[in-house]
Amino acid sequence: MRDVAVIGVGLNKKWGELWEMPLRDILAEAALAAIDDAGVDHIDSMYVGCMSGGLFVGQEHLGAMMADYIGMTPVPATRVESACCSGGTAVRQGYLDVASGASDIVLAAGVEKMTDVSGDEATYALSTASDMEYEAYQGITFPGLYALIARAHMHQFGTTREQLAHVAVKNHRHAAKNPVAQYPFEITVQGVLESTLVADPLHILDCSPITDGAAAIVLCSLDMARKICKKPLVKIIGSGQATSTIALHSRSDMTWFESTAKAAEKAFKMAGKGPRDIHVAEVHDCFTIAEIVILEALGFTERGKGGTAAESGMTALGGRIPVNTSGGLKGKGHPVGATGVAQVVEITRQLRGESGERQVKGARVGLTQNMGGTGASTVVHILEAQ
Amino acid sequence: MVGIVGYGAYIPRNRIKVEEIAKIWGADAPSYKRGLGLEEKSVPSPDQDTITMSVEASKYALKRARINPLDIGAVYVGSESHPYAVKPSGTVLAEAIGATPEVHTASFEFACKAGTEAMFVCIGLVESGRIKYGLAVGADTSQGAPGDALEYSTAAGAAAFIFGRDNVLAEINETYAFMTDTPDFWRREYEHYPRHAGRFTGEPAYFKHVLGAATGIMKKSGMTPKDFDYVIFHQPNGKFPLNAAKQLGFQKEQVETGRLVPKLGNTYSGSSPIGLTAVLDVARPGNKILLVSYGSGAGSDGFIFTVTDRILGVQNLAVKTREMLDNNKVYIDYGTYAKYRGKIRKAE
Numbered sequence: 052m053r054d055v056a057v058i059g060v061g062l063n064k065k066w067g068e069l070w071e072m073p074l075r076d077i078l079a080e081a082a083l084a085a086i087d088d089a090g091v092d093h094i095d096s097m098y099v100g101c102m103s104g105g106l107f108v109g110q111e112h113l114g115a116m117m118a119d120y121i122g123m124t125p126v127p128a129t130r131v132e133s134a135c136c137s138g139g140t141a142v143r144q145g146y147l148d149v150a151s152g153a154s155d156i157v158l159a160a161g162v163e164k165m166t167d168v169s170g171d172e173a174t175y176a177l178s179t180a181s182d183m184e185y186e187a188y189q190g191i192t193f194p195g196l197y198a199l200i201a202r203a204h205m206h207q208f209g210t211t212r213e214q215l216a217h218v219a220v221k222n223h224r225h226a227a228k229n230p231v232a233q234y235p236f237e238i239t240v241q242g243v244l245e246s247t248l249v250a251d252p253l254h255i256l257d258c259s260p261i262t263d264g265a266a267a268i269v270l271c272s273l274d275m276a277r278k279i280c281k282k283p284l285v286k287i288i289g290s291g292q293a294t295s296t297i298a299l300h301s302r303s304d305m306t307w308f309e310s311t312a313k314a315a316e317k318a319f320k321m322a323g324k325g326p327r328d329i330h331v332a333e334v335h336d337c338f339t340i341a342e343i344v345i346l347e348a349l350g351f352t353e354r355g356k357g358g359t360a361a362e363s364g365m366t367a368l369g370g371r372i373p374v375n376t377s378g379g380l381k382g383k384g385h386p387v388g389a390t391g392v393a394q395v396v397e398i399t400r401q402l403r404g405e406s407g408e409r410q411v412k413g414a415r416v417g418l419t420q421n422m423g424g425t426g427a428s429t430v431v432h433i434l435e436a437q
Numbered sequence: 438m439v440g441i442v443g444y445g446a447y448i449p450r451n452r453i454k455v456e457e458i459a460k461i462w463g464a465d466a467p468s469y470k471r472g473l474g475l476e477e478k479s480v481p482s483p484d485q486d487t488i489t490m491s492v493e494a495s496k497y498a499l500k501r502a503r504i505n506p507l508d509i510g511a512v513y514v515g516s517e518s519h520p521y522a523v524k525p526s527g528t529v530l531a532e533a534i535g536a537t538p539e540v541h542t543a544s545f546e547f548a549c550k551a552g553t554e555a556m557f558v559c560i561g562l563v564e565s566g567r568i569k570y571g572l573a574v575g576a577d578t579s580q581g582a583p584g585d586a587l588e589y590s591t592a593a594g595a596a597a598f599i600f601g602r603d604n605v606l607a608e609i610n611e612t613y614a615f616m617t618d619t620p621d622f623w624r625r626e627y628e629h630y631p632r633h634a635g636r637f638t639g640e641p642a643y644f645k646h647v648l649g650a651a652t653g654i655m656k657k658s659g660m661t662p663k664d665f666d667y668v669i670f671h672q673p674n675g676k677f678p679l680n681a682a683k684q685l686g687f688q689k690e691q692v693e694t695g696r697l698v699p700k701l702g703n704t705y706s707g708s709s710p711i712g713l714t715a716v717l718d719v720a721r722p723g724n725k726i727l728l729v730s731y732g733s734g735a736g737s738d739g740f741i742f743t744v745t746d747r748i749l750g751v752q753n754l755a756v757k758t759r760e761m762l763d764n765n766k767v768y769i770d771y772g773t774y775a776k777y778r779g780k781i782r783k784a785e
Contacts, residue, residue, distance in 0.1 A: 068637075070637060070641055169634075169635055246468070247465050248468075
C-alpha cells in the first residue's frame with residue numbers, strides 16, 4: 052500500500068438553506084474549490100458520497116453528474132452510500148484507490164441537498180438510514196433513537212441534561228468563528244434547555260439541522276504530492292471502517308458505538324498512535340449525546356465520562372483536545388453526504404495552520420470520525436502534518 | 438388630493454388561545470407562543486363570512502365618511518375566502534350598503550394582499566376621475582389545516598376604506614408595487630386548505646417582498662424610516678413584522694400601534710389593512726404612515742399617507758379597532774372552534 056496525502060480541500064461557499072442553487076451547482080462549487088486548492092490539472096478517479104439524492108431531490112447517478120458538471124468526463128466516478136457516513140466512506144474509497152496504486156490523483160466529494168423537501172419528507176428520508184422494518188415502521192425516528200441512547204447514558208452514568216446542552220453550546224461557539232457555518236452564532240445552556248422539546252430529553256438545540264452543502268478533497272500518492280503540492284503536506288496515517296447492528300435494539304449496550312470503537316482501533320493501530328496523540332478532532336455530533344458517546348468510544352475520555360468533556364472545556368478551542376472546531380454537525384450544519392468529507396477538510400486546514408480564529412495551536416495530528424445511523428457504520432481517519 | 442375619506446374595521450368576538458390548539462395536537466404551546474409571537478386569534482361565528490364582515494367594516498367606514506352610498510362608483514373586495522367560487526362578494530356588499538345599481542364591483546385575490554390590491558385599484562380610479570368614491574375591502578375567514586402551524590394564526594376580520602378627492606382624512610402621497618413569481622403558499626382548486634413551503638415562506642418570500650416594497654417606496658418618495666410616525670407591515674405572525682421593521686431601521690414604537698397579530702391572528706387580506714385602521718384611530722394631523730402588505734405568490738403593495746385635520750372629527754364616529762380587539766371577547770374551546778370552522782364532517 053502506498054502512502055496517501057490530502058493535497059486539496061474545498062467547501063461550497065456557504066452551508067444552509069440554498070434555495071437558489073441546485074444540487075449539481077453546490078457539488079461542483081465544492082469539487083472545483085478542492086481542485087483549485089490542489090492546483091492539479093487532472094483527476095484519475097473520483098468518488099461522491101451522498102445519502103439520498105433520490106429522496107431529497109429526485110436525482111441519483113451522482114458520480115456521472117459530478118464528472119459532467121465539473122468538466123471531467125470520461126474520468127471514472129462512483130457514488131458511495133453509507134447513510135450519514137457516506138462522506139467518510141467516499142474519502143476511504145478514494146484513499147484505497149490511491150493506496151492500491153490504481154490511481155494517482157483522486158477526488159473524494161460529498162453532497163446533500165436537504166431543504167427542498169418538507170420537514171416530514173426529510174425526516175422520512177433520514178429514517179431510511181435506520182432499520183425501516185423494525186424501527187422506522189414502528190414509529191421511531193432518529194431523534195427518538197438518540198433520545199433512547201441519551202436516557203440510557205443518563206441512567207447508567209449519571210450524565211445530565213445540562214451536560215448534553217454544553218456540547219451544543221461549545222459547537223455553536225466554534226461555528227460562530229466559521230463563516231461557512233449554517234448557524235454562525237452562539238447559544239446558551241439555558242437556551243438549549245428552553246428550546247422546543249423534540250424527544251425527551253433532546254430539545255431542538257440538541258439536534259443537528261437539515262442543511263444543503265457539499266465538501267471535497269483531492270487525494271494523491273505521497274510521492275507525487277511531494278513533487279506537485281505547494282501547500283503544507285498532510286498525510287493520511289490511519290484509516291479504519293467498521294459496522295455494528297443496524298437496529299439500536301439489537302445491541303447489548305445502547306450507550307456504546309461499537310463500530311466507532313472498532314474503526315478507531317484499526318485507524319490508531321495503522322497510524323501507530325493513540326487517543327492521547329490527537330491534537331484536534333472532528334466527530335459526528337448529529338445529536339449532543341452522540342458526541343458524548345463518541346468521545347468515549349474513541350478513547351478521548353473514560354467510559355461514562357464523556358458528559359464532562361464539553362462542560363469542563365476539555366473539548367473546546369483552547370482545551371486539551373478541541374473537538375469540532377468547525378462547529379460540528381450542530382453548528383456548521385449536517386448535509387449528510389457532505390459531512391464526512393467536510394471533517395477531513397477542517398482537519399487538513401488545521402494541520403496546515405490555515406484555520407484562522409479557529410486554529411488549534413501546534414496541531415500536528417488530527418482525527419475524523421463519521422458515523423451512519425445510530426452508529427451502524429463508522430469511518431475514522433487520522434491525519435498528520437508532514 | 439386623493440385620500441381616505443372613511444375607514445372601518447370588523448373583528449369577530451370569538452377567540453381561541455394558542456394553548457387550546459396546542460393541547461389538542463400535543464404541541465408545545467410556550468414554544469409556539471415564543472416562536473410565532475402569537476397568543477390568541479379571532480374566530481368567525483358560523484353565520485359570519487367574508488361578506489358579512491365586509492358589510493360591518495364598510496358600514497363603519499360610511500359612518501366616518503358621511504357620504505351618500507349612491508356616490509360610490511366602485512366596490513372591491515379582496516379576500517382568499519370569498520364565500521362563492523363563482524359570484525362576486527361585492528354585489529352583496531354593494532346591495533347591503535345601498536350603493537347599487539350604478540356601481541362597478543370585482544373580487545380580488547392575491548393571498549394576503551388582496552385587500553391592498555383593492556385599495557390600489559380604487560385609488561387609481563378616483564385619481565383618474567372615473568369614479569367619485571371607491572370602496573375597498575380586505576376581509577378573510579382564513580383557513581389553516583388541522584394540526585398545521587397555520588392553525589395557530591389563521592384568523593378572521595375585515596377592514597374597509599372609502600377613497601375620494603374631497604374631505605380626506607388621510608392623503609395618499611405615494612403608492613408602489615413589488616412582485617415576483619415566488620410559490621411559497623398556495624391552494625389549488627378543490628383543496629380545503631392552503632399548502633405552504635415551510636421556512637421558504639420567510640426569507641425569499643415575505644422578507645424579500647416586504648423589504649423590497651418598503652425600500653422601493655421610500656426611495657421613490659425620498660423618505661427614510663425617521664420620516665414616519667407609524668409603519669404597518671403584513672403580520673402573518675408576531676415575529677415577521679418586527680424583524681422587517683428592524684432590518685429597515687424602524688423603531689419598535691413605530692410598528693406597535695398597527696401590530697395587532699399577537700391578539701388577533703393573521704386575518705390575511707384584512708391583516709395590514711386592519712393594522713392601518715388601528716393607526717388611524719389614534720393618528721394626529723400631519724402624521725406620516727407607511728403601509729406595506731404582503732401576499733404569497735408573491736408581492737407587496739406599499740402606500741404612504743399623510744393624516745389631515747379631518748381625522749380628529751371622525752375617529753369617534755364608529756367603533757375603534759382596539760376596542761373590538763380587546764373587549765367583549767368570547768373564548769371558545771377547540772371543539773367549538775372545529776364546529777364553527779366547518780372542520781367536522783357530519784353524515785349526509
